[in-house]
Amino acid sequence: MENTFEHDLPNKEGFFGEYGGSFIPPELQAVMDEITQAYLDIREDPDFRSELASLYKHYVGRPSPLFHAKRLSEVYGADIYLKREDLNHTGAHKINHCLGEALLAKKMGKKKLIAETGAGQHGVALATAAALVGMECDIYMGEVDIAKEHPNVVRMKILGANVIAATHGRKTLKEAVDAAFEAYLKDPVTQIYAIGSVVGPHPFPMMVRDFQSIIGNEAKQQFQEMTGRLPDNLVACVGGGSNAMGLFDAFLAEETVAMWGVEPAGRDLTQDGEHAATMTKGQPGVMHGFNSYMLKDDQGEPMEVYSVASGLDYPSVGPQHSYLKDIGRVNYESISDEEAISAFFELSRREGIIPAIESAHAVAYALKLAEQQKGSILVNLSGRGDKDIDFVVEHYGQQYGIEG
Incomplete structure (x- = not known):
């Protein structure tokens, strides 16, 4: 994984030029700062890098x-x-960052992984990672996508995840993100929102990219x-x-x-x-x-x-x-x-x-x-x-x- 974690961008506030940053409530920002520091620490840890590399080779x-x-x-x-x-x-590629996020959550002492999913690939990958590290997992998915991507819904349930339907708006990916954010705001201490792409507040665009x-x-x-x-x-x-x-x-x-x-x-x-x-x-x-x-x-x-x-x-x-x-x-x-x-x-x-x-x-x-x-x-x-x-x-x- 040579050079995987070495980048000039984002800056310390999480900006790529004018884009990125963290526009969230102050009480959540303190938790996000903790995640940022934990990630910056862990990505330099040889034991973490070795464990992730081993999983990539022997598991993925x-x-x-x-x-x-x-x-x-x-x-x-x-x-x-x-x-x-x-x-x-x-x-799919989603398992690459889900393993990294799950290992980070475990080392931070979190009890539950939560996430959104659209096509279900991120949900399956996170449910897989949660089972591997022994954590609870809630996956928020639009009601339309639950019907459309039924095989992945079944896979998530077999893996032990709770699949929770987002039933507002168009009932697709954006609404799943809304629902997952709402759940995270209720308890940002014992659970971590393992965002499924290079989006969201800093550090997630950086962290998912790195993985x-x-x-x-x-x-x-x-x-x-x-x-x-x-x-x-x-x-x-x-x-x-x-x-x-x-x-x-x-x-x-x-x-x-x-x-x-x-x-x-x-x-x-x-x-x-x-x-x-x-x-x-x-x-x-x-x-x-x-x-x-x-x-x-x-x-x-x-x-x-x-x-x-x-x-x-x-x-x-x-x-x-x-x-x-x-x-x-x-x-x-x-x-x-x-x-x-x-x-x-x-x-x-x-x-x-x-x-x-x-x-x-x-x-x-x-x-x-x-x-x-x-x-x-x-x-x-x-x-x-x-x-x-x-x-x-x-x-x-x-x-x-x-x-x-």
């Missing part, structure tokens, strides 16, 4: 493979590589060993942005490597409430304790958002992504529901890999890049599609020749 199955998708490459005209985070234990940066560190070494050079392009989906930040982090200083964050254009990028393209259509604002780009309604409140991918329908984004957009280091584009589902089937049928719908957004944009002949492409395949197959068959099966 890291390093995750780098795969040259030869059939896709032949069809689309550019070399496409996949960082196989879908092969991690629990089926996820193992993705890019591995991929950089693997790509050079496989090809003798660096990739020309990196592509990752962006909701909150943890898998993208995990991939991008190791390459930020490599000027020859272009980076592409892919947001959900949903059903209609031109209509409010029909997409979740925060970087494309949003503006700076404070939400859930941090300042970043966000989608706002006419009253300046978080806009209702939508995506076919439950893990991407969030009206804000990690503050470091906003900073990287403003300085021009990362390009942010969007992919529609239909494009994502098409890529879901394209990867499944050309390479035998069923991706999460979230990851299919990145695959879809990679295919566009390939057709433009922009050089080699490394995609972060952030999760597998087991959780999505019932939904996809129900809503798109007939279109792709599958009987329900």
Whole structure:
């Protein structure tokens, strides 16, 4: 895990340029300061780093493979590589930071882990980590997503977690975050809110990035060993942005490597409430304790958002992504529901890999890049599609020749 925890940003107040920070009640700020100091201490502890590295290797199955998708490459005209985070234990990148957060909580003497989840991958990963370290676990999930991602709900319950439905608003990811924050405010002493992305008040955008940066560190070494050079392009989906930040982090200083964050254009990028393209259509604002780009309604409140991918329908984004957009280091584009589902089937049928719908957004944009002949492409395949197959068959099966 060389260089995993060495960064210039954020500053000590948690800002990436003008984005980030901690906009929370004073009584909660004292608890957040305790978490910050505990994390800064623990990340320098050789015993902690050794324990986490051992779990990554022997429990998660890291390093995750780098795969040259030869059939896709032949069809689309550019070399496409996949960082196989879908092969991690629990089926996605989320386990990387959940193990770190669980170990931190345990060492701080906390009794319970709480979190939000959209697609259920963060919920499954945190429930897994909680079982591993012997802690209670409450997962808040929108009622719509509970129905949509039923396999992951069952997995969380089998692992011993309590799945608590968020029943207000659109009953999706933003509402799950609201509910988890409310629960945390009631008892920030004995429980810790293990935020599921590079969002939230400081130190979480920093901490989750640090734990996820193992993705890019591995991929950089693997790509050079496989090809003798660096990739020309990196592509990752962006909701909150943890898998993208995990991939991008190791390459930020490599000027020859272009980076592409892919947001959900949903059903209609031109209509409010029909997409979740925060970087494309949003503006700076404070939400859930941090300042970043966000989608706002006419009253300046978080806009209702939508995506076919439950893990991407969030009206804000990690503050470091906003900073990287403003300085021009990362390009942010969007992919529609239909494009994502098409890529879901394209990867499944050309390479035998069923991706999460979230990851299919990145695959879809990679295919566009390939057709433009922009050089080699490394995609972060952030999760597998087991959780999505019932939904996809129900809503798109007939279109792709599958009987329900």
